[in-house]
Amino acid sequence: MASSAPSSSAGDMDPNTANLRQPATSFLQKNNSLDEKSRMVGSFKESAKNQMSCDNNERFTRDETDFSNLFARDLLPAKNGEEPTIQFLLEVVEILTNYVRKTFDRSTKVLDFHHPHQLLEGMEGFNLELSDQPESLEQILVDCRDTLKYGVRTGHPRFFNQLSSGLDIIGLAGEWLTSTANTNMFTYEIAPVFVLMEQLTLKKMREIIGWPNGDGDALFSPGGAISNMYSVMVARYKYFPEVKTKGMSAAPRLVLFTSEHSHYSIKKAGAVLGFGKENVILLKTDERGRVIPADLEAKVIDAKQKGYVPLFVNATAGTTVYGAFDPINDIADICEKYNLWLHVDGAWGGGLLMSRKHRHKLSGIERANSVTWNPHKMMGVPLQCSAILVREKGILQGCNSMCAGYLFQPDKQYDVTYDTGDKAIQCGRHVDIFKFWLMWKAKGTIGFEQHIDRCLELSEYLYNKIKNREGYEMVFEGQPQHTNVCFWYIPPSLRGMPNGDERREKLHRVAPKIKAMMMECGTTMVGYQPQGDKVNFFRMVVSNHAVTKSDIDFLIDEIERLGQDL
Amino acid sequence: MASSAPSSSAGDMDPNTANLRQPATSFLQKNNSLDEKSRMVGSFKESAKNQMSCDNNERFTRDETDFSNLFARDLLPAKNGEEPTIQFLLEVVEILTNYVRKTFDRSTKVLDFHHPHQLLEGMEGFNLELSDQPESLEQILVDCRDTLKYGVRTGHPRFFNQLSSGLDIIGLAGEWLTSTANTNMFTYEIAPVFVLMEQLTLKKMREIIGWPNGDGDALFSPGGAISNMYSVMVARYKYFPEVKTKGMSAAPRLVLFTSEHSHYSIKKAGAVLGFGKENVILLKTDERGRVIPADLEAKVIDAKQKGYVPLFVNATAGTTVYGAFDPINDIADICEKYNLWLHVDGAWGGGLLMSRKHRHKLSGIERANSVTWNPHKMMGVPLQCSAILVREKGILQGCNSMCAGYLFQPDKQYDVTYDTGDKAIQCGRHVDIFKFWLMWKAKGTIGFEQHIDRCLELSEYLYNKIKNREGYEMVFEGQPQHTNVCFWYIPPSLRGMPNGDERREKLHRVAPKIKAMMMECGTTMVGYQPQGDKVNFFRMVVSNHAVTKSDIDFLIDEIERLGQDL
Incomplete structure (x- = not known):
């Protein structure tokens, strides 16, 4: 820092003395x-x-x-x-x-x-x-x-590493415009068009979920983890509104339920919001990663017997690794019976609501009290674009409002119910709506449907290609529900080896080695991870509209090329 | 949604069979x-x-x-x-x-x-x-x-409505690039360059704060409210790490302290995190909006006598309305004496650290345990860009990690300590660093210093212009510490009127009326609000590098033009 630096030419220039009556020539x-x-x-x-x-x-x-x-x-x-x-x-x-x-x-x-x-x-x-x-x-x-x-x-047709992939040109143009407008969502006053676009788009999403007249409330938030956190906050406010004022000590010991395959953000919300992560109870899943409803009911009863108060159940629509859809209707029955808040984490699977062919996988979602849905994943919208949608109107406001006078003046000249800032846990909020709204205009609802159907067809193609292919083992049986295809590649050296610790240990190292080589070569990228007692396997997903069957073929060829000598 | 819609031309086209050995012609x-x-x-x-x-x-x-x-x-x-x-x-x-x-x-x-x-x-x-x-x-x-x-x-030289204003061309170019890259901050794997830029820039910010060697930890978060929330979370984890696992019931009744002029996000954090907003104790301020340290000490002692446990003190560096800087050193003395976490909310005032002339206003900030600093406010970076900086290394990770195997594999080929995702409460995290890094490259540290100094000179110009001008009353005496100039415009019809309820009521309506007319005319925008027992007044701020003295003059002329007949 030098105070003797030359003064900026942005100094006190003589601005044109123009006023608004002069033409801009x-x-x-x-x-x-x-x-x-x-x-x-x-x-x-x-x-x-x-x-x-x-x-x-x-x-x-x-x-x-x-x-x-x-x-x-x-x-x-x-x-x-x-x-x-x-x-x-x-x-x-x-x-x-x-x-x-x-x-x-x-x-x-x-x-x-x-x-x-x-x-x-x-x-x-x-x-x-x-x-x-x-x-x-x-x-x-x-x-x-x-x-x-x-x-x-991340937009390359052979980038399969993340649930968010692809580079949508309309979405990109939308982001360029958003950053040029450089405004903030907290008030209608400084973001009139974006505030209305958000309102209309969120209503449309609620209609698609199936809530009557699309009523309810919603916000775009900075990602699915925060959207899920909102759902827990709102549930707490619904049943124990005094916590807002008095803190968690005003409530009994509250417990939350979510599956062992669900996203870690539910547990994180438990830690952040003061429930404690041990009060987030993990539910058993079937071999395909779907919650076993009977396990939920048993654990609810068990918790009540211990004197805890069951509050909230998260059902995942599209788990991160297996792409599993929890049986929402069965879970909703239990939630109704025991008076629990039902949240559906559709961050990844919510996009399937746009497809008449696939939306049955989320059957029952209209019974949820809240839904997370990330258009930036399966719908190909640029990062970030995540919605938290709530069935009960006014509850986001009740839960989060602090009525800051400097920002949310009641005596403005317009209808201040359009100011959204006091519903959020943020103060300033990034404009995440415009790119999504613009893509919807440009593609139409049918454009999103085609995109979803196509990605699912491609993953079906992959599944059919490798399910009986030599050197591949599927992590779970049967056709995947989402675009997630989970598999082990077994190098020739391991193919004859009996199951046991040695094979497990060797197989555990295969996916990381292949992935490292892929990245060094730069040819393609795909994710891997262990899950429960299963050693490292590949998780292939498709959400990019640039992917074709040839790219799927390329991935398989590449895995075999890199893995054959391991 | 129509299944008979014409199939997209993005269908299974025959992709070129190119592989990486063919030139891209x-x-x-x-x-x-x-x-x-x-x-x-x-x-x-x-x-x-x-x-x-x-x-x-x-x-x-x-x-x-x-x-x-x-x-x-x-x-x-x-x-x-x-x-x-x-x-x-x-x-x-x-x-x-x-x-x-x-x-x-x-x-x-x-x-x-x-x-x-x-x-x-x-x-x-x-x-x-x-x-x-x-x-x-x-x-x-x-x-x-x-x-x-x-x-x-919001970039117009006569937009004064928000703490964030201006349209920086380098920052804009940075945002266009960021959205084209369309990636996510959670791992080095998919954001290698941005992750390193973030790391370097945050270290530089910690050096400027004055922490030895710039050591510590930090993240960009989606805005100052979330950054402030992080500070409370980290403080809780430092003193009561068991809350992460067991919830707030594992801790005694904890209380937080912040001034009555501080940003509402501290109270919001209290509500969200399960402390309860009544356990956020508001401190008295002097007539210029600065915390009175003796009041802090008295309230800490009082809380302890009631059996509560004081945990956290927020000192604001640049309050939202008055632009006041709390006396950090005096507050730090009390925090040390009673073993409390000291957070400095420099969302608005942090930028003054870049100026050798003005950084003394944050004297003592190096004694803070954590700092919020929003480059998107006083430094003119496009929205959003907010940092939470923490003095103790590793504590963000300890507080927030959930070790999700699908995302943060320990067996990657690179040094995975660069993966930042598990430190955050988000999963995906928007790339907020690039525009800021690029602006720093393009302006240099001295460029930011010039920007800060210039904005403060302009507000001094405004203050000197109106402090003795007929028809104006300053909300507080003396030269403002930040660019905030708070004043009432008194229309001629109110000038002779004795102080009393009638005048107060009328004056309360003046700013909203002028603001509404400004917006209808579209000529300029400036904020107003009440504060405590003070009726609506204008809060003028300057953070836009396009503003000149003529724009300040224009604002005053416009207020008088629109307000003279009220």
Whole structure:
């Protein structure tokens, strides 16, 4: 930090004395002449040439704008900052559109793997360290290119590593607009359009769940774990509203139920909210990862006999590893019998509600008190986009409101019931709705349905391909309910070996070794994990609309290529 | 939803059988010919012409690409989808860069206000409703334009409504890149570069706080309220780690302390985490909104005498309304004496640490156990960017880890201590670091310092301008500590009136009325609120680097113009 630094050109420039009665012509005449445009043209021509030479990582030099002598302080709001601003943004867009192109190109690697110490030491001109002095815009553009170069292409058709994958172009455009608008969801006052879009879209989602007239309440939250946490909070508020004021000591010992295959966020919510994770009781599942309702009832009775108070049951619609759907109707029966809050964690499986063919797997969801549903997973919406939906209207407000006068003034000129901020545990809240709303407009409900059906067809293709193939064992029998296909690849050296500790230990090391080689080669990525007493296995999922059967074939070929000598 | 819908062209196309050994030329030859580029050129020329006619809101028609017959299904990954994809994205960028230009142009309105019912009824071709069938890309582009048109320009030099304002061009470019990369912070595996950038940047922030060697721990979280919640969670884990497992019933009655001027998120954290909001004890402040340390000590002693256990003290560095800085050193003395966790909520004031001139206001912050610091407020980083920083290493992990095997495999090929996901209460976590890292590179530490100093100079200018001006009363005496300038505008009709209920009631209605008129006119926006027994007053803040003295003058003129006849 140097106080003697040159003063920024964003200093007290003489702003135009324009007021709102003058037409907005001055800057257009100044900076947007056709001459200026023809310079942009030059850029795109140059760029095309550059791409033709296939040297995509070489820095593209624009002779028109020399960014090496330009700095952040020369951009808007600096005097005469408009031209360099537009030039700089176009240059960034050039980098991004090249990245988009390559993402869908199967001749591009999924990733160019480096260990942390390698990136930290610095890679040819890419230095992560921050310094006191500014860098030129030329270096900033290099940094942008390199950031993408050493990252992971989560939109690549052969990236199968996460439940969220794919790069939807409409969603991407939506995110670019969202960041340009740079606003906040807490009030209608500063996000009128986004607040209304959120309201309409969440109502539509509640209709699709099957709640009468789409009534109820909802919010987008920063991810499924937080959405699940909301569900536990709201359940607590419903049955023990005094906890908000007096704390958990005002309630008896409350217990929550969720399956041993459910997402860890339920247990985490128990820890965070003051229930304690030992009061999150894990339910047994069948061999396919679905809750056994009788086990729920037995554990509810057991808890009551111990003097605890059963409060909340989570049913998972699409577990993380097996993709299992808990039998919601059976669970709902038990919840009604014992007066328990029923939450459905459909973070992963909620998308299947959009498909007439597959939505029966969530049958009974309309009986839930709350639902988590992440459009950023199965519906291909860019990260992040997760909804917590609640059947009872007003309860989010009751649970979370603190009535901060500085933000939620009751004496505004518009209907302040549109201000959503006091329903949230956040104050500021990121605009997660626009990309989703825009995708819905662009694809229609049927577009989402086609996407879901197609991903499930592809996983069926994979399942049929490997279920009887030599060298493969399925982790559970029968066709998967979701796109999750869980399997072991058995290298030839293990195929004749009898079951036992030695084989288990060896097999446990196969998936991590293959995964490490995949990442080093950069050809594809797929997840693995152990589950219960089962050693490491691959979990294949499909949520990316760019995937085709050939990519599934490629994955299998690649596993066999890398694993045959293990 | 219609199952008979035409099948998407993103169907099982025949992907190129390319593998990684083939050069990436095919699509370039196919789609990126110079011919193609000259069509883009046409677009920009046409666009320039359009702008020259000053009709910025008219839909710009490209005769080259007819988007009326193109749909989302024609974009990548569709066969031959590359050309329309690039054309579409460039068209979106055209819309966005026009928006950016106008944001900095003072002849543009800050907003074009409409009531919720007006937007819901639909505005000339802008319909928020979602439908089953897809809309053309032409309509999608209209929707993008209209979304911006009816929104609020938070980057406009006359938008003073929120602590977060401004539109930083580097930060914007960073956000565009972030959404294109579309990944998730939970593991190094899928976000290697971003994970390292986060680590380095957070270490730098800890160094600036003054913790030895920048040691400690930290995370970016979805906003200051969640960051503050983390601080309470970590404090609880430090003193009562058994709560994680057994719940709040394993701890005695714990109490938290924060000032009556502090942000409501501390009280909210008390409610959420199971302390109960009545166990969040509010501390008295002096007339300028700063905690009175003696009141803290008295209340700590009182709580102990009642058998409660004081756990946590929040000191605010930059309160929301007054911009007050609590005396951290005095509070730290008390925390040390009574063995309490000290958190500093520097969401708003943390940025002043970057300024050698102003950082003394946070003197003692290095004694805090945890700090909230939102670069998205005073440092002008786009939303969202909030850090929770903790002095003790490993405690975030201890507090929050659940060791989910499917995500955090210990047997990866790289050093898995870089996987950050298990430290968070979220599972997926948005990439909030890149824009901030890129801005730091581009501005340097000195760039942030200049920004902070300049905003504080502008608020000093405002304070000096109105402190003795007829028709103004300051809410508190003396020069503000932060950029917050709090004042009443007294319309001529109230100037002679004696103090009393009638004047209070009338004055209470002045700010909301002026604000409503400002919004209807769209000329400027500034916040107001009551505070304690003080009726509605204006809270002016400056965090936008586009603001100049002329904008301050404009605000005052506008308040007087709109308020003179009230």
